[in-house]
Amino acid sequence: MRFEGTSAYVADKDLMVAVNAAIALERPLLVKGEPGTGKTELARQVASALGLELIEWNVKSTTRAQQGLYEYDAVSRLRDSQLGDDRFNDIRNYIRRGKLWEAFASDKKVVLLIDEIDKADIEFPNDLLQELDRMEFFVYETGETIRAVQRPIVIITSNNEKELPDAFLRRCFFHYIRFPDIDTLTRIVEVHYPGIRKRLVEAALSQFFEIREVPGLKKKPSTSEALDWIRLLVTDDVAPEDLRGEAKNALPRLHGALLKNEQDVHLFERLAFMARRNA
Structure with a gap:
């Protein structure tokens, strides 16, 4: 499985080497560069070229790492219990899957894009260290461990708005997209x-x-x-x-x-x- 560019995206040799190295190492590819240099589009083109589904997680300043795993809607469960709704008996009805869960649960290999990770809180990357490294996480409400069926190709973009933790950087393959000549x-x-x-x-x-x-x-x-x-x-x-x-x-x-x-x-x-x- 190798990325060799597409007719709709101009990728230089160094960028293709970086993508293929990340795929071979099964590590996230961290892509930095000026805004507008095609970082987000790279993930879409990698998915297109390799014939894989793309799952996009667009990070905002209010995004928490937990949202990428799952969210438990305790308020809705409490309301349903008061109304006598049968859904209350199964806690799984109140767990909303995040983008990482979607990627891990897929029977086929997918491309997972974590877009503009530097927009979130400084602790956001650290909160995903183990999940991205081991490709698994624990759901406390149900007592189950979610493991990746097929290890996804993870592409993470950053506009360099803030420094990322060293522990997070160690787990990534890095590439800086230079402004084109x-x-x-x-x-x-x-x-x-x-x-x-x-x-x-x-x-x-x-x-x-x-x-x-x-x-x-x-x-x-x-x-x-x-x-x-x-x-x-x-x-x-x-x-x-x-x-x-x-x-x-x-x-x-x-x-x-x-x-x-x-x-x-x-x-x-x-x-x-x-x-x-x-x-």
């Missing part, structure tokens, strides 16, 4: 927009990388934002010559697709003003 990003654009005008892509990406290199930029535009911007340029039928003719520090046209806060917009406005004054 202009040749790789050109291939990504062609995958998403086949047949797009090459001269427009060339001019747009040249300007895009110039924008990313502007000193003082608070948030550099990502791969996904580049794709949105190019789509808008195509929709507005912008000529490559118009993009090449724009001043380097001028506010880019359709800049709302690239610049996502007022500080960066004001930065380009100041740069454009200074360039006009010095002309």
Whole structure:
């Protein structure tokens, strides 16, 4: 079982090596990188390429590790006992399976995505150490142990918002997705927009990388934002010559697709003003 990329996802050699190493070691693959570099999409493409089901667990700031295992609804059971409902007699009626339980219970190998693990509390990764290492957990309410029928392929993404514990990192195979260079990003654009005008892509990406290199930029535009911007340029039928003719520090046209806060917009406005004054 090897991942060799898909026609819908541009994966470099190092990324494919990382995925296959994690599969061979049967360890979680921890993927870091700038937002918009395709970390979440990687799990979907691995599942697609290997013909496996994908189970997604999207982590939020309020997510607890226990929710990934199961949740016991004691309130509903108490209410049913007061109403004389027969469901009360079987505690299993009040246990809601989490995403890890779904993955462990599957008769077939699946891909389990734990997305943006760094959004949760700092103890969240530690609370999953044993479960991800042993691929089992204990259900206290029923006294049963849930073990993985088929060890899932676990892919964990992080945007580096906070440091992850060393004990958790030791149990993962790590890969950092570097921001693509202009040749790789050109291939990504062609995958998403086949047949797009090459001269427009060339001019747009040249300007895009110039924008990313502007000193003082608070948030550099990502791969996904580049794709949105190019789509808008195509929709507005912008000529490559118009993009090449724009001043380097001028506010880019359709800049709302690239610049996502007022500080960066004001930065380009100041740069454009200074360039006009010095002309």
